[in-house]
Amino acid sequence: MEKxxxxxxxxxxxxxxVLSGYIxxxxxxxLTGICADALEATQFLRxxxxxxxxxxxxxxxxxxxxxxxxLSQAPLVIFTTAYPEFAVEGFETDAVxxxxxxxxxxxxxxxxxxxxxxxDMLLERLQMNQQVKTVIELFGPEPTGFLILRADKRLHKVxxxxxxxxxxxxxxxxxxxxxxxxxxxxxxxxxxxQLPGEFFIRIHKSFIIPLHRIVYLEGNQVKIGxxxxxxxxxxxxxxxxxxxxxxx
Numbered sequence: 081m082e083k084x085x086x087x088x089x090x091x092x093x094x095x096x097x098v099l100s101g102y103i104x105x106x107x108x109x110x111l112t113g114i115c116a117d118a119l120e121a122t123q124f125l126r127x128x129x130x131x132x133x134x135x136x137x138x139x140x141x142x143x144x145x146x147x148x149x150x151l152s153q154a155p156l157v158i159f160t161t162a163y164p165e166f167a168v169e170g171f172e173t174d175a176v177x178x179x180x181x182x183x184x185x186x187x188x189x190x191x192x193x194x195x196x197x198x199x200d201m202l203l204e205r206l207q208m209n210q211q212v213k214t215v216i217e218l219f220g221p222e223p224t225g226f227l228i229l230r231a232d233k234r235l236h237k238v239x240x241x242x243x244x245x246x247x248x249x250x251x252x253x254x255x256x257x258x259x260x261x262x263x264x265x266x267x268x269x270x271x272x273x274q275l276p277g278e279f280f281i282r283i284h285k286s287f288i289i290p291l292h293r294i295v296y297l298e299g300n301q302v303k304i305g306x307x308x309x310x311x312x313x314x315x316x317x318x319x320x321x322x323x324x325x326x327x328x
Contacts, residue, residue, distance in 0.1 A: 118147035223279035
């Protein structure tokens with residue numbers, strides 16, 4: 081992970097020097113600025129990226145607690161103060177830690193480790209969100225609409241988004257949804273005419289799949305839910321072109 085960019089917001093020169101020294105001693109931290117009050121810090125944050133604030137609570141003009149509430153997207157925060165009675169209110173802001181002056185380097189390092197862990201968790205969550213976004217961009221969004229299918233002498237409404245895959249078996253089709261499997265008397269040709277082509281594709285003589293339900297591709301198979309579906313040789317190029325994995 082890259083260094084955490086730190087901003088010290090502290091009006092006492094001695095406390096500024098202590099924090100500056102501590103930060104310079106930790107390889108994973110980078111001191112990007114020191115501000116003496118909330119107004120100066122507000123301007124600094126507008127112009128500079130910051131990952132971690134070392135924020136004094138007792139500041140001139142505006143307290144650190146009030147200043148933090150003015151930020152729409154606050155960095156991680158470690159409060160520093162000489163007043164332990166503010167600790168409860170400080171933690172209610174979801175602060176990483178609360179350092180009571182005077183604090184040792186060991187106590188400072190413990191707070192920094194908490195901040196590093198919190199940042200790792202946030203980055204992991206961001207990465208997961210990006211992976212989900214990539215899957216949506218690659219395999220497509222969920223389709224809207226529904227089909228009316230006759231099975232078991234009943235007419236069933238089946239949402240297109242709930243279909244996992246369809247399997248041909250003789251003169252019948254098994255329709256596997258998220259909750260159940262139903263058997264209908266129909267041909268693949270007729271079924272393909274009913275399914276929107278931008279969302280569904282035939283990948284085998286016996287299988288039709290929805291693009292949005294693809295988990296991953298491996299060799300000549302595709303993972304759909306808990307099932308591994310074979311990809312027929314004559315259908316593979318069409319599938320890969322559909323997924324922009326093979327270009328004309």
